[in-house]
Amino acid sequence: MTYLFAQRRVAWAAMALAATALPFCLVTTAAAADFPARAVTLVVGYTPGGAIDQSARLVGSELAKRWGQPVVVDNKPGANGTIAAGTVAAAKPDGYTLLVTATSHNLNKFVNKNLRYDVTTSFTPVALTVEVPNILVVSAASPYRNVGQLLTDIRAGKKPFSYASQGIGGVPHLAGELFKLRTQTDILHVPYKGAAQGMTDLVGGVVDMSFPSPASATAFIAQGKLRALAVASNQRIAQLPDVPTFAEAGVPDYVISTWHGILAPAGTPPDIVAKINKDVIEIVQSPEFASALQAQGSIPAPPLSPSAFGAKLAKELSAFETISKKVDLSGN
DSSP states (O other): OHHHHHHHHHHHHHHHHHHHHHHHHHHHHHHHHHOOSSOEEEEESSOTTSHHHHHHHHHHHHHHHHHTSOEEEEEOOOGGGHHHHHHHHTSOSSSSEEEEEETHHHHHHHHOTTOSSOTTTTEEEEEEEEEEEOEEEEETTSSOOSHHHHHHHHHHTSSOOEEEESSTTSHHHHHHHHHHHHHTOOOEEEEOSSHHHHHHHHHTTSSSEEOOOHHHHHHHHHTTSEEEEEESSSSOOTTSTTSOBTTTTTOTTOOOEEEEEEEEETTOOHHHHHHHHHHHHHHHTSHHHHHHHHHHTOOBOOOOOHHHHHHHHHHHHHHHHHHHTTSOTTOO
């Protein structure tokens, strides 16, 4: 009798759990079907007019047309995007408050030791919108026409080699350190206060190489002052179709970029995340969006599901963590 009573209790508990879960599933699905029923806010951690703000406004404008609801861009600049991220991390996880952020989101874990949120557990990845890979450039006056030639001389140790960046803790700095890690080489980092002076010294031969974004270097390349040796992406890019990827150049697993993307507060219903992801991908893949980005020197991101975007962030975070153990990314 005791055994039968125990079995009945288990069955009753299972039915009660199922009865509780079913309404929740129905509510979640209904919420996704009705989403959005009011204005959606895109919180941007950077000032108006910059590349991240511009891409956010392009996406927001098209989402408003699709959804028939206002999509408001709310700029909360400061502290390298952490003020905006903290705002969204604390927001209600219903899809109505989203964070538009960039590569600095992951970097902040190693640059700012006093974050009020966790860069991974406080957010749900939604969609990647822009991805601009870094490129390896040398002076056009240098003897190097491919990565193999450059690596041969670096490894031979005939002279000290150096690379320029626009400052400690920025993506070009990370790109240089990741290159050293992947190629097992030692190259001196020379940080500048901005990209312009670094490019000028590279052209003049003061430093040997740099890992900028295409937007910082394409004018110099077009003028015949710099030579691009490789692009840090999985595919060649339209702006530099003749420049190989690092994998093609003999350096595997070297991918680093400045990306823009959308995150939601942790706990946002998966159906709502999937809906936003689908609509954003369709916008990003449109010729009109690509044309608008190209005018800014940016590149539309490849279509990634929320889980694939999350995997990309996790892999990048792991690489940054490895670098941070070797190099102080905070500039202290």
